[in-house]
Amino acid sequence: MSYRALALKYRPRTFAEIVGQETVVRTLQNALRSGRIGHAFLLTGTRGVGKTTSARILAKALNCSRADGPTPEPCLECASCTEIAAGNSLDVQEIDGASNNGVENVRELRESARYNPSRDRFKVWVIDEVHMLSTAAFNALLKTLEEPPPRVKFIFATTDYHKVPDTILSRCQQYDFKQLSTRQLHDHLRHVAKEEQIAISELALGRVARAAEGSVRDALSLFDQVLAYSGSEVKDEDLATLLGLVDRELLTGASRAVLESDAATLLRLVDSLAVAGADYRTYCRELLLHFRELLLLKVAPGDEALLQELTAEERAAISPIADAFSEDDLLRALDLLGRSELELRNATDPRVALELVLLKLATLRRLLPLAELLARAERLDGFQRRDEPGAGPMGATSRTAAPPPPSPHGAATPRPTPAAVAPAPRPAPAPASRPTPAAAAAAAPAPARRGAAAPASPPVDVPALPADAPAEDVLQALKAAASARPSLSTPLKGATARLEGGALVLEPDADYAAFVSSHAADYEELLRRAGARLKLRVEARAGATAEATPQQKKREELMQEAAADPAVQVTLDLFGGRVVDVREASDQEKVK
Numbered sequence: 001m002s003y004r005a006l007a008l009k010y011r012p013r014t015f016a017e018i019v020g021q022e023t024v025v026r027t028l029q030n031a032l033r034s035g036r037i038g039h040a041f042l043l044t045g046t047r048g049v050g051k052t053t054s055a056r057i058l059a060k061a062l063n064c065s066r067a068d069g070p071t072p073e074p075c076l077e078c079a080s081c082t083e084i085a086a087g088n089s090l091d092v093q094e095i096d097g098a099s100n101n102g103v104e105n106v107r108e109l110r111e112s113a114r115y116n117p118s119r120d121r122f123k124v125w126v127i128d129e130v131h132m133l134s135t136a137a138f139n140a141l142l143k144t145l146e147e148p149p150p151r152v153k154f155i156f157a158t159t160d161y162h163k164v165p166d167t168i169l170s171r172c173q174q175y176d177f178k179q180l181s182t183r184q185l186h187d188h189l190r191h192v193a194k195e196e197q198i199a200i201s202e203l204a205l206g207r208v209a210r211a212a213e214g215s216v217r218d219a220l221s222l223f224d225q226v227l228a229y230s231g232s233e234v235k236d237e238d239l240a241t242l243l244g245l246v247d248r249e250l251l252t253g254a255s256r257a258v259l260e261s262d263a264a265t266l267l268r269l270v271d272s273l274a275v276a277g278a279d280y281r282t283y284c285r286e287l288l289l290h291f292r293e294l295l296l297l298k299v300a301p302g303d304e305a306l307l308q309e310l311t312a313e314e315r316a317a318i319s320p321i322a323d324a325f326s327e328d329d330l331l332r333a334l335d336l337l338g339r340s341e342l343e344l345r346n347a348t349d350p351r352v353a354l355e356l357v358l359l360k361l362a363t364l365r366r367l368l369p370l371a372e373l374l375a376r377a378e379r380l381d382g383f384q385r386r387d388e389p390g391a392g393p394m395g396a397t398s399r400t401a402a403p404p405p406p407s408p409h410g411a412a413t414p415r416p417t418p419a420a421v422a423p424a425p426r427p428a429p430a431p432a433s434r435p436t437p438a439a440a441a442a443a444a445p446a447p448a449r450r451g452a453a454a455p456a457s458p459p460v461d462v463p464a465l466p467a468d469a470p471a472e473d474v475l476q477a478l479k480a481a482a483s484a485r486p487s488l489s490t491p492l493k494g495a496t497a498r499l500e501g502g503a504l505v506l507e508p509d510a511d512y513a514a515f516v517s518s519h520a521a522d523y524e525e526l527l528r529r530a531g532a533r534l535k536l537r538v539e540a541r542a543g544a545t546a547e548a549t550p551q552q553k554k555r556e557e558l559m560q561e562a563a564a565d566p567a568v569q570v571t572l573d574l575f576g577g578r579v580v581d582v583r584e585a586s587d588q589e590k591v592k
């Protein structure tokens with residue numbers, strides 16, 4: 001027996017067999033039941049969603065001879081029903097509007113419409129792709145539609161009803177066929193797989209359903225392809241290669257890498273796409289859908305209707321990723337991917353274009369929302385003004401602040417937009433006496449604070465700490481006082497403190513010990529603001545002072561120098577960064 005395409009084999013024969021399209025089906029059946037039947041039906045909707053199928057069922061419903069009149073449930077057995085199904089009914093004519101679109105075709109039709117049906121209840125014309133008719137043909141058709149012979153029915157189908165003239169539209173009952181949801185396609189494929197006795201995983205079925213983009217015909221044709229390749233046992237691995245589909249792991253891998261701003265992983269991922277021969281645009285589209293799912297999980301985690309396209313396993317796999325992103329991140333990613341999908345279509349080198357998109361995605365998260373940046377600038381501004389006139393070392397920073405130093409890491413560093421920088425402390429030319437920073441500092445955002453709530457508000461006049469406050473409370477108060485200044489608060493993170501003879505002895509993390517010592521005056525000032533009347537002593541943690549190599553010492557010095565540079569401090573405070581590395585500036589850079 002020769003193989004029949006699944007789409008043909010599983011063409012619904014009754015209204016009940018049509019998947020989805022409940023509204024259309026119910027309205028048609030009600031009309032048939034009540035006998036309120038127009039003489040022209042227009043079935044509209046995208047490809048492969050059941051228009052032609054429904055047109056044939058409707059023709060059977062109109063002409064089934066088992067019933068006394070039109071019936072919502074044609075018998076499928078009488079001569080009329082079987083002939084219509086076989087396509088050889090004398091009274092039901094199917095015309096392809098794409099190839100019979102001239103006025104002479106419609107004239108023939110009009111001529112024939114003047115005669116009674118040869119046997120059945122109605123003469124039915126099914127005109128598929130009706131929007132392809134020429135203007136003259138439409139005009140000729142219009143005459144018949146205006147005064148239809150009593151036993152004539154028209155069923156038009158089109159994917160493009162905008163191209164059907166209004167004069168025609170207004171004389172038809174319109175039925176709009178919807179695209180199917182992935183879930184509906186998935187269920188339908190499961191049914192077909194069972195009928196065909198095919199072993200295939202739920203995951204694989206879901207992937208085929210998703211690739212069909214709402215069309216039942218596409219879903220079944222894709223399934224045909226899969227079966228031709230795999231036989232009756234479908235392995236998950238076969239699918240990706242076969243359908244040019246994107247492995248889910250490549251999507252979750254990408255979103256995880258975006259989360260971690262891991263550009264290298266993203267590039268490796270594009271490479272594995274290349275190896276698998278996957279289509280870059282498909283990948284971009286899939287990634288867009290993936291981020292959409294993340295956003296839905298984020299904003300409407302309980303909404304089953306919105307999330308119905310996800311299986312329980314998929315949901316469990318991506319929920320943690322959704323949790324880790326902020327809503328803002330996801331919106332920006334979606335925006336970028338949406339634009340990129342279009343661009344990728346015309347790109348001369350889609351691979352490079354995709355790489356660029358992914359790299360942009362990786363840096364996207366590092367861009368602070370503008371509002372957050374402005375708020376930080378304001379807090380800093382307020383903080384510094386309070387210091388004047390008797391400005392301590394911290395107050396001085398705002399007046400000698402230079403613009404943020406260029407980053408040696410290019411795209412890996414947040415770049416302020418001009419608007420974002422504007423409200424920052426006014427940059428003034430650095431005084432000549434300022435020690436030339438022999439270092440360029442790379443400010444990397446501290447990951448923990450990204451997208452998090454804004455740091456605490458600027459210190460107001462805090463009540464004095466009780467004289468007998470324990471060291472832990474004093475440290476907390478110090479941290480709170482420093483919260484508006486990431487350059488000072490970050491080094492306090494792992495610090496411990498104890499009280500000793502009227503002084504707070506601070507033991508910072510080894511990494512920050514040098515920095516805190518050199519900024520002891522700043523911290524003392526913060527202590528004062530926190531309401532503690534205590535001296536401050538910085539001690540290195542026991543065991544932290546291993547012998548340093550000359551390079552380490554040099555690096556240490558540079559780190560300190562960089563951290564002490566007012567320009568660097570302002571940058572750190574504004575962008576919530578910390579100094580991760582320093583390098584000696586070349587002579588050329590120093591001259592600039």
Ligand SMILES: Nc1ncnc2c1ncn2[C@@H]1O[C@H](COP(=O)(O)OP(=O)(O)OP(=O)(O)O)[C@@H](O)[C@H]1O
Pocket residue numbers: 006007008009010011012017018019020021045046047048049050051052053054157158159216217218220
């Ligand atoms: N709603 C549906 N329920 C079940 N099967 C469907 C449905 N829609 C389409 N199919 C399947 O897809 C095949 C094609 O459907 P049909 O010819 O009705 O699509 P169409 O909407 O006319 O598409 P086109 O616009 O491309 O002509 C059918 O044979 C059937 O197997």
Ligand SMILES: [Mg+2]
Pocket residue numbers: 051052053128157
């Ligand atoms: Mg069709």
Ligand SMILES: [Zn+2]
Pocket residue numbers: 063064065066074075076077078079080081082
């Ligand atoms: Zn019948």
